[in-house]
Amino acid sequence: MKSVRKSILAGIVGLASVCVMAQQKTPAATESPVAAGKRIYEQQCLTCHQVDGSGVPHLNPPLIKTSFVLGPKEKLVTILLNGLSGVEVDGDYYANPMPSFEFLTDQEIADVLTYIRSDFTNNADAVPAALVKSQRAAKK
C-alpha cells in the first residue's frame, strides 16, 4: 500500500518537473517583442522597479505613466545606454542610481522598452531596435 502511494507521489513529482522544464524552455524565435521584453524586465529591472512597475519610494521611481516612460523614445534609449542619477522624476527624487544596460543587445533594449510602454497601465507604441542601433552608434 505504502509503495503504491510512493509511486503515485513520484509520478506527480515527475509530472510537475516536466511542466517546470517545459516552462523554462528557451524562448521560441516567434516570441513577440512584448513577451521578450517582459522576460528581460524580470531578469534586469524587476528588482528595482518591482513586478507592477510601482518602484520603491525614495529609492527607485515607478514606471507607471511617468513622463519618461510615455515621453520621447530617444530619451528612454539614452537612459538604458547611459544609466541615470540625480534626476527628478515627476516631482520626486530617488536615492539609487540607475545603472547602464549597454551590455544588452539593440533588440533587447528595444523589447524591454516596448514592454514597459505597454504594461503597468501604459499604452504607448513600440521602440524599434533600429533606433537603439543608431543612438548607440552616435554615442561612440
Ligand code: HEC
Ligand atoms: C539598481 C536599480 C535599478 C535597476 C536594476 C533598473 N533601474 Fe531604472 N531607475 C532606477 C533609478 C534609481 C532611477 C532614477 C534615477 C535618478 O534618480 O536619476 C531609474 C529610472 C528609470 C527610468 C526613468 C524614470 C521613470 O521612472 O520613468 C526608466 C524608464 C527606467 N529606469 C527603466 C528601467 C528599465 C527598463 C530597467 C531594466 C532594463 C531598469 N530601469 C533597471 C533604478 C533601477
